[in-house]
Amino acid sequence: GQQVMQIPQYQHVQEGEDFTTYCNSSTTLSNIQWYKQRPGGHPVFLIQLVKSGEVKKQKRLTFQFGEAKKNSSLHITATQTTDVGTYFCAGRKEDAGNMLTFGGGTRLMVKP
Amino acid sequence: ETGVTQSPTHLIKTRGQQVTLRCSSQSGHNTVSWYQQALGQGPQFIFQYYREEENGRGNFPPRFSGLQFPNYSSELNVNALELDDSALYLCASSFHSQETQYFGPGTRLLVL
Numbered sequence: 378g379q380q381v382m383q384i385p386q387y388q389h390v391q392e393g394e395d396f397t398t399y400c401n402s403s404t405t406l407s408n409i410q411w412y413k414q415r416p417g418g419h420p421v422f423l424i425q426l427v428k429s430g431e432v433k434k435q436k437r438l439t440f441q442f443g444e445a446k447k448n449s450s451l452h453i454t455a456t457q458t459t460d461v462g463t464y465f466c467a468g469r470k471e472d473a474g475n476m477l478t479f480g481g482g483t484r485l486m487v488k489p
Numbered sequence: 490e491t492g493v494t495q496s497p498t499h500l501i502k503t504r505g506q507q508v509t510l511r512c513s514s515q516s517g518h519n520t521v522s523w524y525q526q527a528l529g530q531g532p533q534f535i536f537q538y539y540r541e542e543e544n545g546r547g548n549f550p551p552r553f554s555g556l557q558f559p560n561y562s563s564e565l566n567v568n569a570l571e572l573d574d575s576a577l578y579l580c581a582s583s584f585h586s587q588e589t590q591y592f593g594p595g596t597r598l599l600v601l
Contacts, residue, residue: 383531410589419579419592420532465531475545477522477590479531 381468383480391488396453398483400466407471409442409449414482415462423451456487492516493582493593501599502570510565510596514582520544521563522590523555526577538563539585575600 380403390396400409408427412420424433426442426449433440439452449466463482470478492515502508514521520539524532534547538557552568561582567574577597581590 381531412592419595420581422589422591425589467531475522475537475539476534476547478534479524481531 381466381478381480383466383483385483386481387484387486389486389488390456392458393455396456396460396485398451398464398466398485400449400451400468400480402447402468402470402478404447404470406446406468409446409466409468410477411440411449411451412465412467412479413462414465418462420465453485456485458487458489460485461487493580493591495578495580495593495596497596498594499597499599501601503601504570504572506570506600507566507568508570508598510567510578510580510598511562512565512580512582512593513562514580515591518582518584518591519561520583520585520588521557521561522581522583523563523565524579524581525549525574526579526595528576532579535565570600572600574598 382401384399408425410425411423414420424440429446430444431442437454441450463484465479465482467477467479494513496511522537523535526532535549535553536546537544541557554566557563577595579592579595581592583590
């Protein structure tokens with residue numbers, strides 16, 4: 378079946394440092410979404426990438442979708458304590474219709 | 490807030506019992522997806538309902554079943570509960586089956 382892997386599993390950074398999480402799928406994806414989940418909360422949609430090689434920015438967050446549509450990354454510039462949480466990627470396989478497969482997430486901890 | 494509500498917020502059951510979880514979708518959304526999130530893991534797709542019909546199913550046994558009502562609210566039923574069913578159960582609503590999903594706060598189920 379489809380697998381979506383994320384690395385690293387955990388990341389501790391000092392406030393102000395950059396952070397990147399990587400997402401890799403075993404199959405080609407039709408699109409990929411990114412979510413943020415705060416401790417004790419629920420996933421909150423951040424963005425969706427659809428096109429090969431697509432890059433989107435939201436303030437300090439930069440999202441990329443690989444040329445082969447099998448990998449993606451989220452980069453946060455100059456982390457803040459409000460960035461704390463777990464970041465999940467979730468992909469839709471091209472012939473799997475509506476099923477969204479989540480990665481295991483990267484838990485970001487920011488030291489002030 | 491997404492406008493997606495779930496009830497109850499917490500639930501404790503014993504092995505072998507049955508449970509029903511409820512979800513009210515965001516106004517205007519006709520699709521509800523259900524996910525199981527075990528502690529420290531990403532959400533796993535259980536199934537999706539679109540206009541009252543099941544519209545995709547993940548790798549979950551038949552004792553996980555669901556319903557969607559004419560007002561697009563939904564229920565998740567789990568029979569013969571097992572210890573491993575302890576998890577956060579999330580529903581997510583969307584305008585269409587492949588559009589952006591908005592998650593509710595979840596129901597935390599503990600099976601003893």
